[in-house]
Amino acid sequence: MNIILLENDTTSDHFEAQLNPSAHRHCIEVLRPQVGHSLKVGVYGGKLGLGTVIEHTETRTVLDVTLSERPPSKEPICLVLALPRPKMLRRILSASIELGVEAIHIINSYRVEKSYWQSPYLKPDAVDRTILTALEQAGDTVPPSLRWHKGFKPFAEDILPGLARSYPNAWLGDHRVQSSLNTNRSDEPRLIAIGPEGGFIPYEIDLLQKAGLTPVNLGARIMRVETAVSALLGKLIA
Structure with a gap:
C-alpha cells in the first residue's frame, strides 16, 4: 500500500487514529516504523495527509494525523461492463480504480453465467476489500461510483x-x-460498454444503440475481457 486509509467520523483535519488490524499488521511486517516517523495516510472519502507515529507496539499502532491535500481527481470515464468471471472482475475493479475511473456499472447479459452473481467475490465485504486495496495502491481516498444491475433490459x-x-x-x-474508437485525449466525459466473453448478442446491441451508444471496433485481436478493459483505459487516459 502507498497510503494507509483511515475511517474518521469527525470533520477535523487533525486527530488521533488507531490503525485497524490489517493496517497495523502491515506496519509490523512491512513498514516497521518508529515513534516519530511519518506515514502517508488518507481518510476514506476525504483528504490525504501524514500520520506521525505516537505509539507502535505488538498490539496496536496509533497516529497523530494531519490532513492537508485533496485526493487526485477522477478521470471522466464511465465503464459499463458485463459481469465477467468473478476473479477476473476483482482484477478489473482494481485496475479501473488505480487508473482513476469515476463510475463503473456491472451489468447482466445473455452470455453471463448466472452462477457468477452468487460468487463470494461479489459479496459486499469482498468488494469493499478490493476497493480499499486499490485505493491504497493508487494513493487515493475516493472510490468510484459502483453500481450493479442484474436486469439487462431495465438497465438498457x-x-x-x-x-x-x-x-x-x-x-x-x-x-x-x-x-474504430477515437482515443484522442479529451477532457470530455466518455463511456465505454464492454460485453462478456463472446460479446453482446444482437438483441442487446440493438438496445444499447437505442440508448445512445455508438458501436466501435476495438481491434482485430480477440482479447480476454480484462485485457480489453486495461488496453482501452490505457488508450483513453494516455
Whole structure:
C-alpha cells in the first residue's frame, strides 16, 4: 500500500487514529516504523495527509494525523461492463480504480453465467476489500461510483439513456463494425460498454444503440475481457 486509509467520523483535519488490524499488521511486517516517523495516510472519502507515529507496539499502532491535500481527481470515464468471471472482475475493479475511473456499472447479459452473481467475490465485504486495496495502491481516498444491475433490459432502457446523455462520447464495443474508437485525449466525459466473453448478442446491441451508444471496433485481436478493459483505459487516459 502507498497510503494507509483511515475511517474518521469527525470533520477535523487533525486527530488521533488507531490503525485497524490489517493496517497495523502491515506496519509490523512491512513498514516497521518508529515513534516519530511519518506515514502517508488518507481518510476514506476525504483528504490525504501524514500520520506521525505516537505509539507502535505488538498490539496496536496509533497516529497523530494531519490532513492537508485533496485526493487526485477522477478521470471522466464511465465503464459499463458485463459481469465477467468473478476473479477476473476483482482484477478489473482494481485496475479501473488505480487508473482513476469515476463510475463503473456491472451489468447482466445473455452470455453471463448466472452462477457468477452468487460468487463470494461479489459479496459486499469482498468488494469493499478490493476497493480499499486499490485505493491504497493508487494513493487515493475516493472510490468510484459502483453500481450493479442484474436486469439487462431495465438497465438498457431506464438507466443507460440518461448515462449516455451525460457522456458526450458513449461507445459500445462491437467487432462487427468497421469504425474504430477515437482515443484522442479529451477532457470530455466518455463511456465505454464492454460485453462478456463472446460479446453482446444482437438483441442487446440493438438496445444499447437505442440508448445512445455508438458501436466501435476495438481491434482485430480477440482479447480476454480484462485485457480489453486495461488496453482501452490505457488508450483513453494516455
